[in-house]
Amino acid sequence: MTKEQIVKIFHEKFGAEAPEVYTSPGRVNLIGEHTDYNGSFVFPGAIDKGMIAAIRFNGADKVKAYAIDLDESSEFGLNEEDLPKEGWAKYIFGVCREIIKRGGTIKAFDTVFSGDVPLGAGMSSSAALESTYAFALNDMLKLGIDKFELARVGQSTEHNYVGVKCGIMDQFASLFGKEGHLIRLDTKTMEYEYFPFDPQGYKLVLLDTVVKHELASSAYNKRRESCEHAARTIAKRHPEMEFLRDATMEMLLEVKNEISEEDFMRAQYVIEETQRVRDVSDALERGDYKTVGEKMYETHHGMSKLYEVSCDELDFLNDIAREHGVTGSRVMGGGFGGCTINLVKDELHDSFVADAKEKFKARFGHEPKVYDVVISDGARKL
Template sequence: MDIEHVRSRFAKHFDGATGAVYASPGRINLIGEHTDYNGGFVFPGAVDKGMIAEIRPNGTDQVKAYSIDLKDYVEFGLNEEDAPRASWARYIFGVCREMIKRGVDVKGFDTAFSGDVPLGAGMSSSAALESTYAFALNELFGDNKIDKFELAKVGQATEHNYCGVNCGIMDQFASIFGKAGSLIRLDCRSLEYEYFPFNPEGYRLVLLDSVVKHELASSAYNKRRQSCESAVAAIQKKHAHVEFLRDCTMEMLEEAKADISAEDYMRAEYVIEEIQRVLDVCDALEKGDYETVGQKMYETHHGMSKLYEVSCEELDFLNDCAKECGVTGSRVMGGGFGGCTINLVKDELYDTSLKKHRKLSKLNSAKARKCTTL
């Protein structure tokens, strides 16, 4: 992230003024997709790419925001009826509103921001943006500082109430709590978490961008969540203690099969299996068993593609390439419908596997692929 670039753009658009600079990282998720809103476990970590913003209170009741990357400028007020039309500005507006709801006396401010998290790539650029502004507004306007757990919930509530995505807590939590050299196993029901050192010797994580941009609010993301809730409601008829799919076994799901649609059954089957995969991967990492980690990643991709149906032709192609190249593990990362695959690659295979990926891509009629190494 280029702080000087943000500062120069801020000064240009706001008459040479200076403000305070804040930043938050994007994230990867080694395994555990669509488990967060089902009360399960996820296994994310922060990355060295994120969002950075310069902010200065302006003494008015108006927010004046400039997106450096989009070259777009928006002004909006702080009342509910002042919501801006620009989708990127709604993230900032939503954070303002959620902080106000929590008693923070947010006033008008000038801001410019930029990021190097690829937009729509499944690395949670939106959560990084929300976390940046939640932390900043807490520092600038909060007399009684909100704790980090609540700041993560501010970002989640912004997605729910102002951006149309009923997401879980993982992305915002990883952005706020992530630390270098570690992954976080997060229990999304209790918010208990544990850091796992992650410095795999002999392996590296590689993200391959499908160049297909996902739009979760306009996709089937919310429908997937509804399917999970329908399955839980059916299971509760015989198992009243069940609150989330996290509480369910495949035997319970089988009992309820006649009461739910085939589609809802598939969605629930994937989630129940994925929650267990997170725990299996944690156990494998503690043993240094990266072959099992890779196997579980491939299982996750299969489940997301065939059961949860959130993959796409390009992501499946990249996953097939990974298998052909001998990559230890590969899967779609993030909510799906586009974005990246995350790949666990042995060091000695790194150069040859990337070359083979590129060769296969040229032979395939799909869009050209870009490679990003983390």
């Protein structure tokens, strides 16, 4: 939806006075998966799909919100006991509450919003929604909260009002995104660096399996425990080691007989993935997309065979990418469903997508959804 269409709907709902309009994007993560809780690197970029919201203070004591895509309304106060029942409204309410907890004064407002970040495709529609409202309210009320703290506002909203114990990558990417650049974030130090990502002659394509296997949350916790156990065991010999990202394969091999085979495999994946992020950083500085692609395939293999968070649908799409000579392909996100992210040469794009859709449907009974994405700017006023 365009800014103009959203403003038109705002006027229909809330009258003639003009609103302010803000947007925040969804994100992709090129490489660095299941690394955030191991104190390692992630490598996201904001994309050209996101949320747009029209907002105007209403002088009342209640927020009135309308979700255009769902055709649902919600009305709520700004006190802790006013938590709305609508799932999507909890994000807006949570952002208001988290800003208030940080000493910011929030005034009630009227708002409508719409998005073209597909729900459940692993592009972080919820983070885009949180970042839109956090950025907008901070800007409109001149609260002076820095962008890092706004990312934490979004993360705390997930933790405290939605019940999702997410890391900070999604909100960070949505707020700090920069056109033509990926952001390498060190989750241990919170230092970040922009790397050029402007692959001439390539497209970035997401293939969404449209499946979500039930395993996801319990499996996530189990893998986290494996990594933490391996890290603790290594730290007995190497007390300087704080997170698994600080370990080397040599250190891991020293404790091979003291941990389970499963813990060993999980830790091996994380140590190798940390190195892959460094390799991709160097490759991007050289404009070497061939190496970037090779590392993406290595990550998929690691997530499938060592971390065991892939599934038949994702492995199937990865195999098709390889058959077609796609430069790079891997599962993106937590796994057990969702998307593959593919770095595809322009001349291969159409045949790869057509073949993937046809073969996937023949095997699994439905087509994958296809999203071409472009690396774009972060949260801003329109």
